[in-house]
Amino acid sequence: SYIDFKALKPYVSLIIARGSCGSDKDVKIDEYAKEMIKNRIPFAVYCYSYAGTVEKARDEAKKLISYTEKYDPLFYIMDAEEAKITTEAIAAFADELRKNTTERIGCYVAHNRYKTYKYDTLQNLFDITWIPRYGKNDGTISGATKPAYDCDLWQYTSTGKISGIKGNVDKNVINGKKTLDWFLTNYEEWIGWNDAKEVILWQLIP
Secondary structure, X not given: OOEOHHHHHHHOOEEEEXXXXXXXXXXXXXXXXXXXXXXXXXXXEEEEOOOOOHHHHHHHHHHHHHHHHHHOOOEEEEEEOOOOOOHHHHHHHHHHHHHXXXXXXXXXXXXXXXXXXXXXXXXXXXXXXXXXXXXXXOOOOOXXXXXXXXXXXXXXXXXXXXXXXXXXXXXXXXXXXXXXXXXXXXXXXXOOOOOOOOOEEEEEOO
């Protein structure tokens, strides 16, 4: 889907874009990263993980960084929602990210798999925990149900709308003690880039 990043900019505080799917590079990430840099929109990247083993997790983590580090993303996220993902794989993914980057790292954890993954034993391995929980999923935060677990980012709908993107987007808000400034820390070049008044995060799905 076509994205008009110039039109999007005034309405977004931070974008978390898919950098890879499993061990494969996302087909849109180069185009999106260049557009986000050009339009001075702060962004991070994630890998949609299929890591059923420790080896696969390590490979995915290394690949995510290798595909995207030249764009200097704010942080790197493991997207854990597949049934095959194990507690050990998530831990290995975190370990591999730590070995290969000095940036902050995070995990997007499916709400219905939080207990299966034993994520409460893994949370301290990450700087950012991001959890989706939708409720009515009507595009509004008032229709959503807060996550039952502690998290820094809450994805509250997958049917959101925003200028510059046709179709639905996943909408997120900061949840807990961290502020937008925290997410943008250490990036002096990003300061003043964003004029958005609302602290809302959007995730782009190609």
